[in-house]
Amino acid sequence: MDNRLQYFFLNQPNLKKGCLKKLATSLMAVAMALGISPTLADASEANDAEASNSSVQVIQPELDRREIKPVKIDHENFEVGAYYGIISIEDFDSSELIGIRAAYHISEDFFFEVTASDGAKGDLTSFEQLSGGSPLFTDEDREYSYYNLSIGWNIFPGEVFILDKYAFNSAFYIIAGAGSTEFVGDSWFTFSFGAGYRLLLTDWLAWHIDVRDHIFDRDSFGVEETTNNIEFHTGITFFF
Amino acid sequence: MASKVLFINGLEPGSRQIMAIVMAMVLSAFITNKTLADTDNAVLKTNEKNRWFGWWQDDSPLLATVADPFIDMRTGPGRGYPIFYVAERGETVELIKQRTTWVKVRNHKGKEGWVHVDQMARTLGADGSQLAFKQYDRENFSNREWEGGILLGDFGGSDAITAYGSYHMTRNLSLEASLSETFGEFSNSTAATLTVVHQPFPNWRYSPFFSLGGGKRKTDPHSSIVATEDRSDNTLEVGAGVRVYLFRHFLLRVQYKRHTVLTNRDDDEEIDEWTIGFSTFF
Numbered sequence: 192m193d194n195r196l197q198y199f200f201l202n203q204p205n206l207k208k209g210c211l212k213k214l215a216t217s218l219m220a221v222a223m224a225l226g227i228s229p230t231l232a233d234a235s236e237a238n239d240a241e242a243s244n245s246s247v248q249v250i251q252p253e254l255d256r257r258e259i260k261p262v263k264i265d266h267e268n269f270e271v272g273a274y275y276g277i278i279s280i281e282d283f284d285s286s287e288l289i290g291i292r293a294a295y296h297i298s299e300d301f302f303f304e305v306t307a308s309d310g311a312k313g314d315l316t317s318f319e320q321l322s323g324g325s326p327l328f329t330d331e332d333r334e335y336s337y338y339n340l341s342i343g344w345n346i347f348p349g350e351v352f353i354l355d356k357y358a359f360n361s362a363f364y365i366i367a368g369a370g371s372t373e374f375v376g377d378s379w380f381t382f383s384f385g386a387g388y389r390l391l392l393t394d395w396l397a398w399h400i401d402v403r404d405h406i407f408d409r410d411s412f413g414v415e416e417t418t419n420n421i422e423f424h425t426g427i428t429f430f431f
Numbered sequence: 432m433a434s435k436v437l438f439i440n441g442l443e444p445g446s447r448q449i450m451a452i453v454m455a456m457v458l459s460a461f462i463t464n465k466t467l468a469d470t471d472n473a474v475l476k477t478n479e480k481n482r483w484f485g486w487w488q489d490d491s492p493l494l495a496t497v498a499d500p501f502i503d504m505r506t507g508p509g510r511g512y513p514i515f516y517v518a519e520r521g522e523t524v525e526l527i528k529q530r531t532t533w534v535k536v537r538n539h540k541g542k543e544g545w546v547h548v549d550q551m552a553r554t555l556g557a558d559g560s561q562l563a564f565k566q567y568d569r570e571n572f573s574n575r576e577w578e579g580g581i582l583l584g585d586f587g588g589s590d591a592i593t594a595y596g597s598y599h600m601t602r603n604l605s606l607e608a609s610l611s612e613t614f615g616e617f618s619n620s621t622a623a624t625l626t627v628v629h630q631p632f633p634n635w636r637y638s639p640f641f642s643l644g645g646g647k648r649k650t651d652p653h654s655s656i657v658a659t660e661d662r663s664d665n666t667l668e669v670g671a672g673v674r675v676y677l678f679r680h681f682l683l684r685v686q687y688k689r690h691t692v693l694t695n696r697d698d699d700e701e702i703d704e705w706t707i708g709f710s711t712f713f
Binding site: 376 | 565612680
């Protein structure tokens with residue numbers, strides 16, 4: 192360790208070697224207390240070890256296997272948020288809805304997503320309106336709620352530019368999944384697919400615009416029919 | 432250190448003493464600094480920076496020093512985003528966060544960008560060793576602790592959807608909890624089950640497994656069917672399947688289960704279920 196430290200103390204004639212070592216150690220302690228490089232401290236220890244090696248120790252001790260610990264970095268792969276939109280309930284007019292969304296990003300390309308919505312309500316069917324008779328379903332039966340488990344693919348990731356100054360990351364994704372829809376008194380197995388656009392206003396705040404089609408077979412009118420219920424919604428999510 | 436000796440010689444008590452110590456600290460830091468600069472070692476420079484940050488901040492930032500000839504900083508966490516800055520060997524960057532396989536870093540000029548973990552894994556940390564980032568591969572697949580996913584399929588002629596989560600007690604044995612919903616012609620049902628799953632070959636990419644479990648199933652006849660009531664039954668199940676490791680921490684799962692619904696009628700109901708789905712693991 193040919194540095195100034197040594198230079199200073201080696202030139203002190205009245206200091207003995209053992210004393211010097213002690214001093215160096217205590218200086219190192221001060222240095223470490225100051226937050227100075229552990230590497231430097233290591234180097235001095237190595238030097239000390241070398242010094243003692245030359246006198247006593249012949250065999251190097253076995254090195255411990257180094258344990259590799261991953262860096263403690265903040266992982267932000269989860270996304271949660273809420274949305275508001277409109278759903279066209281086949282045969283039953285359109286309705287507003289609100290929902291919550293949670294997603295887990297597996298890679299830059301794929302993510303799992305869970306959505307759940309409540310608050311939509313079907314209106315009178317055209318038959319009910321035209322016939323003028325008593326309604327076929329109770330108000331409670333007309334309430335429309337669903338959940339969906341989906342897998343999304345960020346098919347067109349990108350960046351958008353606004354004015355001269357701003358650039359935001361974005362992704363256009365396609366998504367497909369399955370879930371359950373509760374409507375007219377029963378739960379129906381529902382496939383859903385759609386596409387969406389995610390604009391990251393910051394690293395952790397995203398704005399979504401989504402279109403989804405919820406497809407399920409329903410036999411509430413006596414015959415089984417496939418219904419397409421198209422939903423448009425927009426929402427905000429947070430990454431954490 | 433020299434400065435410390437000088438001050439101590441002509442000491443007066445009180446504030447000058449404190450000032451002396453502070454100055455000694457600063458000066459000794461300076462001396463070491465010069466020594467560090469002389470060695471021209473990138474690792475030591477990291478520490479130098481680390482120290483100054485460490486002085487004034489509670490959470491000392493995570494720092495990494497570029498050891499490769501360069502690392503690419505991109506404008507976004509994806510392979511297609513443009514590289515807008517190249518940090519060269521010896522440059523120190525601060526790690527901010529990680530999203531999937533991308534690490535957001537900030538350099539000394541305050542420029543922020545995303546670097547792929549493969550490049551970050553060759554940078555050096557404060558102690559001079561290579562930084563390790565959590566990456567998922569086949570080995571993690573064999574040693575996974577937690578697993579969760581969604582499955583779709585057929586449950587005795589009904590559509591079925593299942594979400595599950597499992598904890599691996601050993602590499603071979605796991606405990607699994609699942610919630611499922613089925614949609615039949617005449618009735619729907621929801622079920623909650625607890626299963627013990629054994630996989631004899633955890634190292635295989637196509638890893639078979641066997642399961643044994645039980646739970647509760649609630650059957651809910653369609654509203655158009657009259658004179659039936661909701662009922663709740665205990666169930667037992669036995670199954671087999673295979674997990675296929677796909678990439679990163681993503682896997683495909685195919686399984687067969689035979690359910691025995693312990694009804695309070697004369698005969699128990701036996702139902703076959705086939706499902707396929709995707710899962711992730713940690």
